[in-house]
Structure formats: C-alpha cells, structure tokens
Amino acid sequence: MRKTMLILAGLLSVLVARAEVVMKMNIPRDAYIQYEPIIVNLALRNTSGQVLVFGSEVEFKGHIEIEITDFLGRPVKGSGAKVNMRGLILRAGVDHHIRLNLSKWIDLTTPGRYKVRLFIAHPLLKNEFESNSCSFEISSGKVFWHKNFGVPQMDSKKSGEILPTRSYKLKALLDKSEIYLFLFIEDEQRIYAIKRIGIQLGNQHAQCEIDSLNRAHIFLPIASQMFQYQVFDWNGEREVNKLYRTTKTIPVLFRNPKNGEVSVVGGEAAQPGIDYADEKLLPGK
Numbered sequence: 001m002r003k004t005m006l007i008l009a010g011l012l013s014v015l016v017a018r019a020e021v022v023m024k025m026n027i028p029r030d031a032y033i034q035y036e037p038i039i040v041n042l043a044l045r046n047t048s049g050q051v052l053v054f055g056s057e058v059e060f061k062g063h064i065e066i067e068i069t070d071f072l073g074r075p076v077k078g079s080g081a082k083v084n085m086r087g088l089i090l091r092a093g094v095d096h097h098i099r100l101n102l103s104k105w106i107d108l109t110t111p112g113r114y115k116v117r118l119f120i121a122h123p124l125l126k127n128e129f130e131s132n133s134c135s136f137e138i139s140s141g142k143v144f145w146h147k148n149f150g151v152p153q154m155d156s157k158k159s160g161e162i163l164p165t166r167s168y169k170l171k172a173l174l175d176k177s178e179i180y181l182f183l184f185i186e187d188e189q190r191i192y193a194i195k196r197i198g199i200q201l202g203n204q205h206a207q208c209e210i211d212s213l214n215r216a217h218i219f220l221p222i223a224s225q226m227f228q229y230q231v232f233d234w235n236g237e238r239e240v241n242k243l244y245r246t247t248k249t250i251p252v253l254f255r256n257p258k259n260g261e262v263s264v265v266g267g268e269a270a271q272p273g274i275d276y277a278d279e280k281l282l283p284g285k
Contacts, residue, residue: 020047021090021120023131031137031175033182035109035194038102038136042118046090052122054085062088062122066105071113078106113137141171141182144205149214151234166192166234168216170208172200181206183216185236193236198222207253212260215239219253219264226275227251229264243270 022045032038042064046052054062063082069075083105090096102108102116118131150163169184179200185193197206198220207219216232222243231240244251244267251267270276 021045021052021122021125021129022047023118023120023129025116025118025131025134027116027134027136029136029175031139031173033171033173033180033194034111034138034140035191036182036196037104038108038138040100040102040116040118040134042098042100042131044090044096044098044120046092046094046096048125049092050124051092052090052124054088054090054122056086059123061086062120062125064100065119065121065128066100066102067117067119068102068106068108069115071115073115076106076108076114081105108138111138111140139173141173143169143171145170145208147208147210147216149210149234152214168208168210170197170206170218181220183218183232183236185216185232185234192234193232195232195236195238197230198228209253209255209262211255211262215262217253217262219251226270227267229253243276244268245270245275 024043025040027038027040052062053060062085064085066079066081066083067075068079083100088096088098100118108114113135114137115133115135117133119128120130121128146167146169148165148167151166153163164187166185166187169186171182171184173180173182181197181200183193183195183197184191185195197218199222200206201221201223204221206221209217211217214234218230218232220228220230222228225246227244229240229242229244230238232238244264246267249266251264253262254265255262
C-alpha cells in the first residue's frame with residue numbers, strides 16, 4: 001500500500017510539473033513620462049516537459065493576459081486585455097525572453113501609480129500561470145523650456161500665409177535618483193514626437209535654441225567636460241547627434257541674432273576611440 005501511494009504521489013508530481021510555466025517580469029524604470037510607451041521584460045521557463053507552440057489553431061491558441069490596477073487596487077480601463085502570442089515557441093526547460101509593450105494594449109496616459117501582473121494560458125496547460133507584480137508611475141513631468149514655432153511650408157506658394165503652429169517642450173522626469181529629459185513636439189490636437197534626450201548631470205541644465213528654420217538645438221552636459229549636441233526638425237527627426245569636449249574653452253550653444261544660425265562655439269568635437277570608447281556608445285545611437 002505504501003509503495004502504491006508513493007507511485008501515485010510520484011505520478012501526481014509529474015502531472016503537476018507537466019503543466020507549469022514559470023514567469024518572471026521586470027520593468028526597466030520606476031517612472032515614465034506621460035505618453036511614453038511602457039515596456040516590460042518577461043522571462044519564461046517551460047517546465048511542463050513538452051513543447052508549447054502558440055498558433056492560430058484552437059489547440060494552439062494561447063495568450064498572455066495583462067492585469068493593471070491603480071494605486072487603490074482598482075482595475076484600469078482595458079485591464080484583462082489578451083495578447084495573442086502566435087509564433088511563440090516555448091521549448092521544454094529553456095529560458096525565453098520577450099518584451100511586451102503594455103501601452104499597445106491598454107491606454108496608459110493618465111498620470112498616476114500603477115501595478116501590473118501578467119498571466120499566460122495555453123490549451124495544453126490545465127491552469128493559467130501568473131508572473132510577479134511590478135509597479136510603475138506615469139508622470140506629466142516638469143517643463144523647463146518651451147518655445148512655440150511656425151511649421152515651415154516648403155511648397156507653399158502663398159506669400160504671408162499663416163503657418164501651422166507647434167511647440168517644443170523640454171520636460172524633466174525624476175526617476176529615483178536620475179532626472180531624464182524628453183523633447184515633446186506637439187500642438188493643441190496631437191503629439192508629433194517624443195524623444196528621450198538623455199540624463200541631466202547634477203545641476204547642469206541643457207541649453208536650448210531654435211534656428212532660422214525652426215529646428216530645435218539641444219546642448220546637454222553628459223559627463224565631466226563632455227557634452228552632447230542634438231538637432232531636431234519640427235517632426236522630431238534628429239539631424240545632428242555629436243559629442244563635444246572641453247579644451248582651453250568650454251563649448252556652448254550660440255545663436256547668431258543676425259541670421260538665426262545656431263552652432264557650438266568653443267571646445268572641440270570629441271573623437272571616437274580617443275575621447276570616448278566607441279561610436280556605438282554615443283547617446284541616442
């Protein structure tokens with residue numbers, strides 16, 4: 001009898017083990033700027049003893065469910081969204097890593113504190129399995145530079161035509177001990193671009209200017225005696241991304257009031273392999 005019970009217990013443990021997926025989720029940052037995509041990293045380990053194929057057929061139609069609650073524990077609108085994982089193959093005993101954009105499935109634009117948890121389901125699994133929970137904050141940030149501008153119309157034939165108006169806004173987001181900087185390009189109806197500029201270095205603020213073509217020039221200290229120079233057009237396309245270093249003079253952003261040209265004066269352009277290790281490390285690459 002004892003031997004039979006041991007055999008049954010062993011079979012039961014095998015059956016339980018054959019229906020399990022271990023999920024471990026992490027979120028890169030604690031705070032996100034409003035309208036920034038919220039992306040989580042998910043590690044999956046299939047310990048069921050068999051391959052789990054996610055497809056379009058009924059017998060393979062598995063999904064990941066997203067549960068998001070506010071700081072009071074109330075489900076937000078859209079919580080419970082099911083993400084079709086067609087094409088995912090979880091091989092037995094192998095670790096799999098995926099990135100999931102929560103903002104693609106749930107509207108996460110309202111500032112506040114949230115908690116997320118993920119569930120995975122598959123027809124070959126007897127039960128759903130859940131991940132750990134992670135919390136994050138969405139903030140509208142603090143604006144410390146704001147300029148309105150008219151959008152140039154290169155093909156306009158009407159002299160004196162009123163140009164559409166947009167604005168550049170440089171916003172700061174505090175995430176634990178770091179201050180992240182974002183460039184917003186928007187008008188009253190829509191946001192055209194959100195660009196992550198970099199991290200503020202101590203109390204040293206970015207210098208910002210607009211040139212005669214209404215492009216945004218941003219000059220940001222990124223390390224001791226090192227600066228990043230970026231230029232964006234009115235659609236958010238980055239046209240310049242360079243590093244400068246201090247020499248006998250400190251580089252600064254200068255706008256010529258006579259012609260509206262903006263340039264870096266002083267210092268000199270940093271050289272890859274000499275002033276910094278690799279061009280791939282250039283911020284924004």
